[in-house]
Amino acid sequence: xxxxxxxxxxxxxxxxxxxxxxxxxxxxxxxxxxxxxxxxxxxxxxxxxxxxxxxxxxxxxxxxxxxxxxxxxxxxxxxxxxxxxxxxxxxxxxxxxxxxxxxxxxxxxxxxxxxxxxxxxxxxxxxxxxxxxxxxxxxxxxxxxxxxxxxxxxxxxxxxxxxxxxxxxxxxxxxxxxxxxxxxxxxxxxxxxxxxxxxxxxxxxxxxxxxxxxxxxxxxxxxxxxxx
Amino acid sequence: xxxxxxxxxxxxxxxxxxxxxxxxxxxxxxxxxxxxxxxxxxxxxxxxxxxxxxxxxxxxxxxxxxxxxxxxxxxxxxxxxxxxxxxxxxxxxxxxxxxxxxxxxxxxxxxxxxxxxxxxxxxxxxxxxxxxxxxxxxxxxxxxxxxxxxxxxxxxxxxxxxxxxxxxxxxxxxxxxxxxxxxx
Numbered sequence: 001x002x003x004x005x006x007x008x009x010x011x012x013x014x015x016x017x018x019x020x021x022x023x024x025x026x027x028x029x030x031x032x033x034x035x036x037x038x039x040x041x042x043x044x045x046x047x048x049x050x051x052x053x054x055x056x057x058x059x060x061x062x063x064x065x066x067x068x069x070x071x072x073x074x075x076x077x078x079x080x081x082x083x084x085x086x087x088x089x090x091x092x093x094x095x096x097x098x099x100x101x102x103x104x105x106x107x108x109x110x111x112x113x114x115x116x117x118x119x120x121x122x123x124x125x126x127x128x129x130x131x132x133x134x135x136x137x138x139x140x141x142x143x144x145x146x147x148x149x150x151x152x153x154x155x156x157x158x159x160x161x162x163x164x165x166x167x168x169x170x171x172x173x174x175x176x177x178x179x180x181x182x183x184x185x186x187x188x189x190x191x192x193x194x195x196x197x198x199x200x201x202x203x204x205x206x207x208x209x210x211x212x213x214x215x216x217x218x219x220x221x222x223x224x225x226x227x228x
Numbered sequence: 229x230x231x232x233x234x235x236x237x238x239x240x241x242x243x244x245x246x247x248x249x250x251x252x253x254x255x256x257x258x259x260x261x262x263x264x265x266x267x268x269x270x271x272x273x274x275x276x277x278x279x280x281x282x283x284x285x286x287x288x289x290x291x292x293x294x295x296x297x298x299x300x301x302x303x304x305x306x307x308x309x310x311x312x313x314x315x316x317x318x319x320x321x322x323x324x325x326x327x328x329x330x331x332x333x334x335x336x337x338x339x340x341x342x343x344x345x346x347x348x349x350x351x352x353x354x355x356x357x358x359x360x361x362x363x364x365x366x367x368x369x370x371x372x373x374x375x376x377x378x379x380x381x382x383x384x385x386x387x388x389x390x391x392x393x394x395x396x397x398x399x400x401x402x403x404x405x406x407x408x409x410x411x412x
Contacts, residue, residue: 007404014403017310018374019317020381044301049410051306052357054268054313055350056343056376062266063280067258070284074254074291105251 002032002039013042017050068133071105102133103225120189123199125222134220135201139193144175144186146199152182154203161204163214164192172200177208195226240304247294254291261305265312272316272378278323282315289315313378320378344372359409367402370395 003009015021016029033040103124125135125146137146146162154160162184163172173192178184178201193199202209203216239261245253262283269286270279289311297307343350347360347368360368366388373379373387385395 007407010407011400011403014407015399018371018399018403019313019378020374020384020399023321045407045410047310048301048303048306049356049406050371050375051303051309053347053360053372053375054264054309056346056372057267057271059263060267060270062262062283063276066262066280066284067255070258070287070291071251071255073284073288074251105255 002028002036006038009038010042010045013039014046017043017046068102071102072132103223106136107225107227121193121195121224121226123222123224125199125201125220127220135222137199137222137224139189139224141189143188144184144190144193146178146184148182152178153180154178157206158203158216159206159208160201160219161208161214163200163202163218164190165198165200166192166194167196169197172214174209174212175199177204193224195224197224198222199224239308243290243294243297243304243307246291247297254287257290257308258287261308265308268309268376269312269316269319271376272313273320273323275323278319279316282319283312286312286315313375317378321380324383342369343376344369347372355410359406362409363402363405366390366398367405370398371402371406374399 003012012021012025012029016026019026021029029039029043033043103122106122106124120140121138123137123139124133125137126132127134133149135146135148135152137144139145152160160178162175162178164175165172169192173190175186175190176184199222200214200218201220202214202218204214209215239257242253242257242260246257265286266279266283269282270276273279273282286308290308293311297304301307344365347357360371363371369388370384373384379387381395381399382392384390384399385392388395390398
């Protein structure tokens with residue numbers, strides 16, 4: 001029972017906020033919050049007044065990857081569809097809403113807090129069926145930079161080659177072989193790098209595809225998102 | 229642009245922006261607040277991966293429930309603190325039902341040092357610091373062990389080697405005297 005006496009009500013609310021109530025009693029308070037306005041106000045009273053006690057806990061940096069996990073879970077946006085190359089390599093399966101959301105967050109963030117010079121496009125590349133970012137690409141007037149978030153080395157005696165597919169295009173354009181350190185910078189912005197385009201990475205012989213088109217499996221892909 | 233960034237540096241403004249669906253604001257909020265909130269969660273659950281899970285759940289909840297943050301609340305930081313604490317308390321209750329080991333090979337942090345003595349230095353917010361100062365030592369210690377370390381009545385009794393009924397009454401009288409001081 002939630003007590004009627006104001007002092008008892010405040011003791012109960014205080015015990016709830018402190019977290020010392022037995023599970024059953026805590027659930028009863030929780031269930032009553034929506035309808036019991038005095039109880040709700042009493043709980044808010046304690047939350048606001050006691051909050052500054054938490055400054056007794058030391059500030060500690062959370063694990064570095066935690067934000068990515070959160071970003072992947074908040075407000076997924078629909079992934080733009082692209083015909084042609086998409087379909088032929090079944091890339092469409094890969095572009096999860098979550099990865100598009102990560103790129104969108106990155107784009108918004110860069111729009112608010114621009115590094116110098118501000119990139120015009122960003123893409124987060126990930127492996128099939130995985131939401132975790134594997135490569136991050138930024139592109140702007142000064143060119144394109146892509147780097148591995150973790151483990152950018154290709155399998156033995158093979159190389160990663162980067163491709164761009166313009167929106168609506170059927171054939172990918174090679175942007176070059178990614179060096180073994182997992183980082184590739186291009187001085188100029190390829191024409192295929194546009195909003196809604198796709199960046200993809202395939203496994204090729206050392207030195208790159210002999211045919212000018214991907215010959216090995218495409219192992220990472222992501223959609224380009226404009227930052228403004 | 230500068231105006232936009234400076235607007236986005238206050239917790240309250242950021243929560244309002246998150247309320248309107250801004251992911252950039254949520255990210256900024258995370259950058260500004262996560263060390264504080266992770267420290268709060270870790271102190272309660274004492275195991276880094278559990279604290280990280282609690283913080284993750286809390287931020288997803290902040291994103292989904294920002295609409296319920298109302299203007300009648302004075303303090304957006306306190307609202308965030310509440311969300312993280314309740315997530316961490318849930319996790320701690322689950323964890324401690326299973327095991328409370330202090331085993332460093334499990335990544336457990338050893339029992340935290342007592343921080344009651346730091347109140348005067350660290351809790352400087354006017355009314356609370358003045359009113360906590362009026363509590364007797366046992367009451368003060370109980371309130372801190374519950375709020376900051378997330379201990380239950382029984383766990384506090386164990387830690388202070390005092391009877392359960394005595395601990396309950398310390399907390400009860402502590403709350404009554406805090407409230408009358410805070411409302412004065």
